[in-house]
Amino acid sequence: MKFNITKVITITTAAIMLQSAFTACKKDNDNTTTPSPSTPTPAVYPKTVSIEFSLVSESGIDTASTILYTNETGGNNTVNNVKLPFSKKLTRTVKKYDNLGFGFNTYGVGSFRMKMVVDGVIVKEQTYNGTTAISGTLAYIFQ
Secondary structure (H helix, E strand, O other), rough: OOHHHHHHHHHHHHHHHHHHHHHOOOOOOOOOOOOOOOOOOOOOOOOEEEEEEEEEEEEEEEEEEEEEEEOOOEEEEEEEEEEEEEEEEEEEEEEEOOEEEEEEEEEOOOOOOOOOOOOOOEEEEEEEEEEEEEEEEEEEOOO
């Protein structure tokens, strides 16, 4: 079976955008009457943050066909045929509601763990498994 890399990149990019949109549209439950015990200090924007994206093969395949991530300017970078583990560290100035996207595609049997870290705190982490084509996406919106 032949895979079209352009289609794979397009599908992954669309998945990242959809996940960002769904996360942004999530409705909070406003029916609580008890205030939270501690109110966090509101974030001040714009602010400069350190970001790290990582993708690790936990079993099986040791190469990702394609990796996409949000870069320092808020655009997207794509790298192909990446030997794992993959890690990208960057610094970016963000505004409230700016987002981060991170995705990968590969083919074969395996298990992968993706992680996004902002200022030393894991903000998203997910494991993906597959037996033919494996892809995963993470999205994070600054609140």
